[in-house]
Structures are given as structure tokens and as C-alpha cells.
Amino acid sequence: MRLTKMHGLGNSYLFLDGMAGPVPPDEVLPELARAVSDRNFGIGSDGLILVLPPRDREAQFRMRIFNADGSEGEMCGNGIRCLARLVFDRGYTRDTEFVVETKAGAIRPRLHLVDGRVEAVTVDMGVPRLERGAIPMAGPATERAVEVPLRVATGAGSAEEFIVTAVSMGNPHCVVFVDDVDAVDLQRLGPAFEHHPAFPQRVNTHFAQVLGPSRVRVRVWERGSGPTLACGTGACAVAVAGAVTGRTGRQVTVELPGGPLEIRWEEDGHVSMTGPAAYVAEITYDPH
């Protein structure tokens, strides 16, 4: 099986090209994602992404993302930048702006070319939704700040209370503003948030330290993949949370461990994300 490993700021995925031929049936995809993502017995990545022909006439492509644990996410910001570069470089489209169908809806990447080479990708990530005080998320994002106390079991019968802002980018995110991201015990808190009963679909959690009105440092614990170097949908959620809680403006550089993403929450309500997309390797996956 031919796979292409790519990454966006170190958030890496294995791409299975369903434009060039058939992909395995649905029932084997979770196990395939787990197997190829395994950093010891497999190739190693944060998950598996399928590039597929669209079902929706509006779209030129369809993306499915599976996390390293085999669970299927609705969207992937770093992954869709990589998909956009890959389909252009393989000649599946000559357009530099197109629609990709995802479980989170129609997502529009726009390629930035320099001498015909994809230098960066800007993605219209759609309209965020804020939780309404009763997590999980519902209803459109509004300017009103919405912060919710959340008691999180932190092991050995103890619990801590955090103030969180939950934002959906089609996939669920929980943003926790802290004074010092380096002081966050991610290995302990990440799973406690991910599996919190307030999030019946689990949740991607982002600990964010505001450095200024347009700069935030973030550490990520992803639903289904654990600690990653970057999360594109999460960076969008952090920017929206910063704006609605009055901590930042609507244009934010989100500094992730793998590098920065430029996020703008546009006046039309859509969030745009700009960042890189890089190849790592073409791989023949052939376990036996």
C-alpha cells in the first residue's frame, strides 16, 4: 500500500490516495490508522488521512481523517493544508482554490504559489460554534464571552476546577487559558479533559498562554492522538476563544510547539488559517 507522509508544523499524517485507486473498506480503516500511526510497529504519525473523490457536486475532493487511536475526526486543519498541496502537485486539479468535503462541511483551501511551488496554504475553516454553557457545543459563536467552570478529576480522588471555553470547528475543542503553558502537566491533564463526561464525543484540549493581543502560545492534547506539535482546528478554536473572552483581537499568531499559525476570525464569521504543508516521504507499507 502506497502512503505519503506529510506534516503541518510537525502534526504529521499518512495520506492514502483514493483518487488514484480504491481504498480499503470502512470496517478496516480504524485498525489501519492505528497500525500505520504506531511509531514502533508501524510508520509513525498522528493519524491517517484519505484523499477521496467528492460525493458533493460542489467539491473537488473529500477528506476523511482518522486519529492515531483509529477514531475518525470531523476535520483536520494541518491535514487539509497538506491534502491541498498534494492534490495540486499530483495534477488532480489546476485550481489554486477549491472545495474539500469533510465531516465538518465544505472547507476551502487556497494555495500560495512561488515559482509554481506551494509555499503556504490559507484555509477558510468555516464558522465556529461556542458552547452555550451546556457542553457539548451548540449555536453560533457570538461576541459574548462564554466561559464555563469545569471540574476535572486529576487522579487519586482529587479534582481541580478550570475555567474553559468550548469551541466547535466541526470537531470539539476545549480552550483553557493559563499563565504559563510550560507549567501544565499535559500527560496528566490531557487525558482527564479528553475523557471528561462533559464531552460525550471526547475533546481536543488546548492550554493557551496569552502573550499579547495578537499572540498566544499553545500546547495541545488531541482527541485520539494525544500530545501533538500542532493542531490547526485547535489554533482556530484558541483564536475564537481569545476574541470572545476579550483576551485577544480577531487576528492572532498561534505559537504551537511545531511553529506558528496565522489565524483571522473574519468579520463574516468565518475563520481563516494560514500555514505550511510539507512532504516527508513516499512509503510502501507492507507489514508481514
Ligand SMILES: N[C@H](CCC[C@H](N)C(=O)O)C(=O)O
Ligand atoms: N490535528 C488536527 C486536528 C485533528 C483533530 C482530531 N484529533 C479530532 O478528533 O478532532 C488539526 O490540525 O486540526
